[in-house]
Amino acid sequence: MTWQALRPLSALASHAPQVPRMRVICDNDFSGDPDGLFQLAHHLLSPSVTIPFIVGSHIHVDDFLDGSRTQADNAAARALALIAAMGLSQAPEVLIGVNAVSDIGSSPSALTRRIIAEAERDDTDLPLVYAAGAGLTELAEALRAAPHIAGRMRLAWIGGPEWEETPLPVPSRGSWEYNFHIDIAATQFVFNDSGIxxxxxxxxxxxxxxxxxxxxxxxxxxxxxLGTFLLDALSDVRHRWPDHMGETFILGDNPLVTLTALMSSFEPDTSSSAYVVRPTPMVTADGTYNPRPGARPMRIFNEIDTRLTLADMFAKFARHAA
Known part of the structure; x- marks a missing residue:
């Protein structure tokens, strides 16, 4: 074969369809900090994952700024607005979680049944990941209703305070971690009482x-x-708290993409982000991790490959616009 006979790499890449490697349920409080919108857009533009549906979940009760208690509805509306701004011809369904923990009913909700049904599917071999960038209310309800699905899915969660050996940064909002405190009981159930x-x-x-x-x-x-929509979302939060934002922004939910869509080739794993494996601890109401030797193993990520995460997101946004 001559050098001239070789096709350019760009041509090879553009004609190589990406086959999904996993299913990802995206659960986030899209009506709060706009980092969840960046994560969702990034996931929607990542062909190595397929998204069965999106969950708009509630924020912390103290942040019901308008007193309406419709934050899950607002989250779903924001997700739909993002999808519209992206101009996607096909997009996952957006479902609405409970607007507050007090709204949880005595019987499984339609959303709870939908999560269970996705976990129980037997028509696909694609592994299922529940990617949560907020509280764990909806996942906990599904695990309570159908404990057996814990063995049919994995949770990737943005949340929880620092571990004991980690030097504590100065907290931005008191001593508690936000996503943990959205629904403390749900976090405790997922860690302490489920098998996921x-x-x-x-x-x-x-x-x-x-x-x-x-x-x-x-x-x-x-x-x-898409860029205009996200810039508007950023502008809104920066104008709301102008004395807190500084010159940077933390895209704290985008590791959900790193740990799902951006795994390594051939043997998919999170090989560029450092983690430790430990027995899943007992979590107390104040966020303390109590050791539990012999419990099921979990991964705690100490470092995220930020270069890969941000470069991939910026490249996908630009390619989508083009």
Missing amino acids: EIWQVPRQTYRQVMVSMPELERALEGAGS
């Missing part, structure tokens, strides 16, 4: 995905209507 495998990205790790505002604005300005 957990991949945790705790606070000191998800804060590593930091980008400067000039870099972020430059990338979004070249990302078409």
